Amino acid sequence: MKMNRVWKKQGIDLRPGAQIKGKWHHNNYTIQRKLGAGAIGTVYLCDYGGRPAALKISDKGTSMTVEVNVLKSLEKVQGSRLGPSLLDVDDWVSPTGDMYSFYVMEYLQGETMVGFIRKHGKDWIGVFMLQLLEDLEKLHQTGWIFGDLKTENLLVVSSPPTVRWVDVGGTTKLGRAIKEYTEFYDRGYWGLGSRRAEPSYDLFAFVMVFLTIYYPNRFEKEHEAAEKLLYKKIDRVNDLTPYRSVLKKALTSGYASSAEMKQDLIHVLNAAKKRETYHKQKPKHSWKLLFMESGGIGILALMYYLFSLLF
Amino acid sequence: MKNGSLKQILLLTDGCSNKGEDPSATAALAYQQGITVNVIGILEDDQTESPDGLQEVEDIALSGGGVSQIVYSESLSQTVQMVTKQAMNQTLQGFVNKELRQILGSDQGIEDMDPEKRGEIMEVVEDLGETSDLEVLVLVDTSASMHNKLPTVKEALIDLSISLNSRIGRNKFCIYSFPGKRKDIQKVFDWSPKLDTISTVFPKLTSGGITPTGPAIREAMYQFGKKSLLRSFRHEDESGMEETGY
Structure with missing residues (x-):
């Protein structure tokens, strides 16, 4: 079966500066450095039109498609960002003619x-x-x-x-x-x-x-x-x-x-x-503050509204 | 798809065959009859690179339409599951691909579609993988050198059964070892929906260096046939028998 050939192929190793161009959506990505590698594919930090993004690339097209499906369904969860947001999904044909699947996500920067x-x-x-x-x-x-x-x-x-x-x-x-x-x-x-x-x-x-x-x-x-x-x-x-x-x-x-x-x-x-034995004294004027704040915002909003009526 | 179940032979070995027909040929024969042959080659813990004999592992899986992997015994559990699931998906994807080609023309496989359409198709493949029935015949090489790996093998198989029984589809497992005493293979554990009942340890190990992988695969292939023959005789009991899968 065809998959076997793919399965045996050596893992991908991209150098910094490598250009990845999508086969379907024609977006261009410049590889900057490797972020990590797992059972399915390797993740690189890449540059997309001056912005950083994380690009995951693999020769296991099937598993990648499944991951993309998950990311897409997570995006449907309203009001919160559960996974990294998905920016692009595409294929890349390498100079040697091998086809790889990749997807591009928001690059999350942080610590463990x-x-x-x-x-x-x-x-x-x-x-x-x-x-x-x-x-x-x-x-x-x-x-x-x-x-x-x-x-x-x-x-x-x-x-x-x-x-x-x-x-x-x-x-x-x-x-x-x-x-x-x-x-x-x-x-x-x-x-x-x-x-x-x-x-x-x-x-x-x-x-x-x-x-x-x-x-x-x-x-x-x-x-x-x-x-x-x-x-x-x-x-x-x-x-x-x-x-x-x-x-x-x-x-x-x-x-x-x-x-x-x-x-x-x-x-x-x-x-x-x-x-806990010690208590931090909580400020007690919070009600007053809230009142003043909402009042202030209200006045400002009214002023803007009146101002907009003039033009 | 509802009618058939996926049939797999899972061969666990640590070396190359030295008796009887070419195992790649018998694996090809099995594949022709709808049985996928997966092979896991187990390395010694102190082995640094895979010996030449394990090239055979890859060849058998290739002609058996399955997946192969070479591992150290400590990562056996995960590998057994990965290989089994990957082989299922591969088979199902093969079916879907064939259907697609019939509908869309000869040069339109999954790979030739844009990522969005591919995603939808993979959802179907995943659904099938989750719900279809699976029959796995585990074929364990019990030649002398496998001796100290057998406890790990047993654990990996129990683990496989935990994973597969978390699916919606039904499962059947059986275990054979080879070489057998007089025959090429020997039954260790009969067809059953679960493996966590294996208390029987593998039979006494056969000494001597015979590893008849080829004949063993051929025999294993017949075990699927036997069962379906039996099933057709007892057609009445079938529903009762299958319920145990849950």
Whole structure:
């Protein structure tokens, strides 16, 4: 079969300065440097009309098409940006005549979650947990499961610090078999559930993401029961103490939805806040301020309106 | 598509054949009869590059219409699943491509379409992959050198069954080992929807250096035939039998 020939072809290696011209849409991209390589394709930073963009190119046309389909369906989720936005999809015929598929995405610049938390402290853990759960809830609502949720697929972009998903290749329709996974984050590997795409699958991986921050070299299955081992790993991390009960419940598929887990987490976070001995004095004049602000805006708007009537 | 199920032979080996017919030829024979042959070559942990014998791995898969991959035993689990799924998609894509050519003319395959149309077609292929039934015959080389890899093989197969049983479509697995005691292959585990029940370890390993890969593939191919013959006899029980797939 024809695919076999493609399968055997050597991986692609593009030099900085290489020009990629689309076969169908005729856009031109200049390769700047390699950003990373995975099982399916290589991602390059490229220049498109003076703007930076991320270009993923591969000889596995089929898998690329599937990824593009996922990115497109994520864009349909209104009011939020779950994956990187898709800019172009095309084919490229190399000078040697081989055909490659590529797609171009928004280039997200940021740092890894592990690096960020190490630099800025554990206060951000709760924030990122809530952000992630909120995004997961939105994704699950549209009938998709993230699948390959892991630290490598997450990036913290700045101002304000927000977790973004960089690689959505594992995203699978609800109720199907998970398309792509990494053993450490996979509940099937730990013997703690199936690989059917359901919210609890992502929530298991979610817990493992936060464990990875404290076990950067990960750890392996041991002879003792996986559940016990993972519980122990959670207990050993001081920073995760407030979230223990929530994380443990998620490990055993105890949450049917991200919203449910988020609720528990908010509860825990608030309880932790109360327990803290010092309180920062909150300014109490916020009502007054709000009044003045909205009043001011109203007057300004009125002035603009009247002004526009004059012309 | 609803009527047929995808048939695959998954061959796990660590070396080249040395007895009987050419395995590539028997793989081609199987492919002609609608059975895809996938091959995974397992390397020793201290092997740095693949020995010449493993060229055969690629050749068998090529003539068997399947996928081949050479791995170290620790990454076996993921490879087994990747190869199986990739081969399914490849077969389904082949069907769809053939249909397309019939409708649109001989030179209009999936590759010749613009990315938007290709995306729509791939959605169909994915749907088929998720819902179609699959029969996998696992053929394990149990010659002496495979000895210490067999526990990993077993784990990888259980893992494969977890993954495939998360699909909507039904599955059937069976495991054969070769060389058998008197025959070319020997049954380890009979057709069943799940593999997590394998408690039986692989049979006593046959010593001596015989690896009759070719004859083993031929025998394996007949196992699909036997089953469908049996099924046609017991047509009445069929619905009851298939429900166990869930």
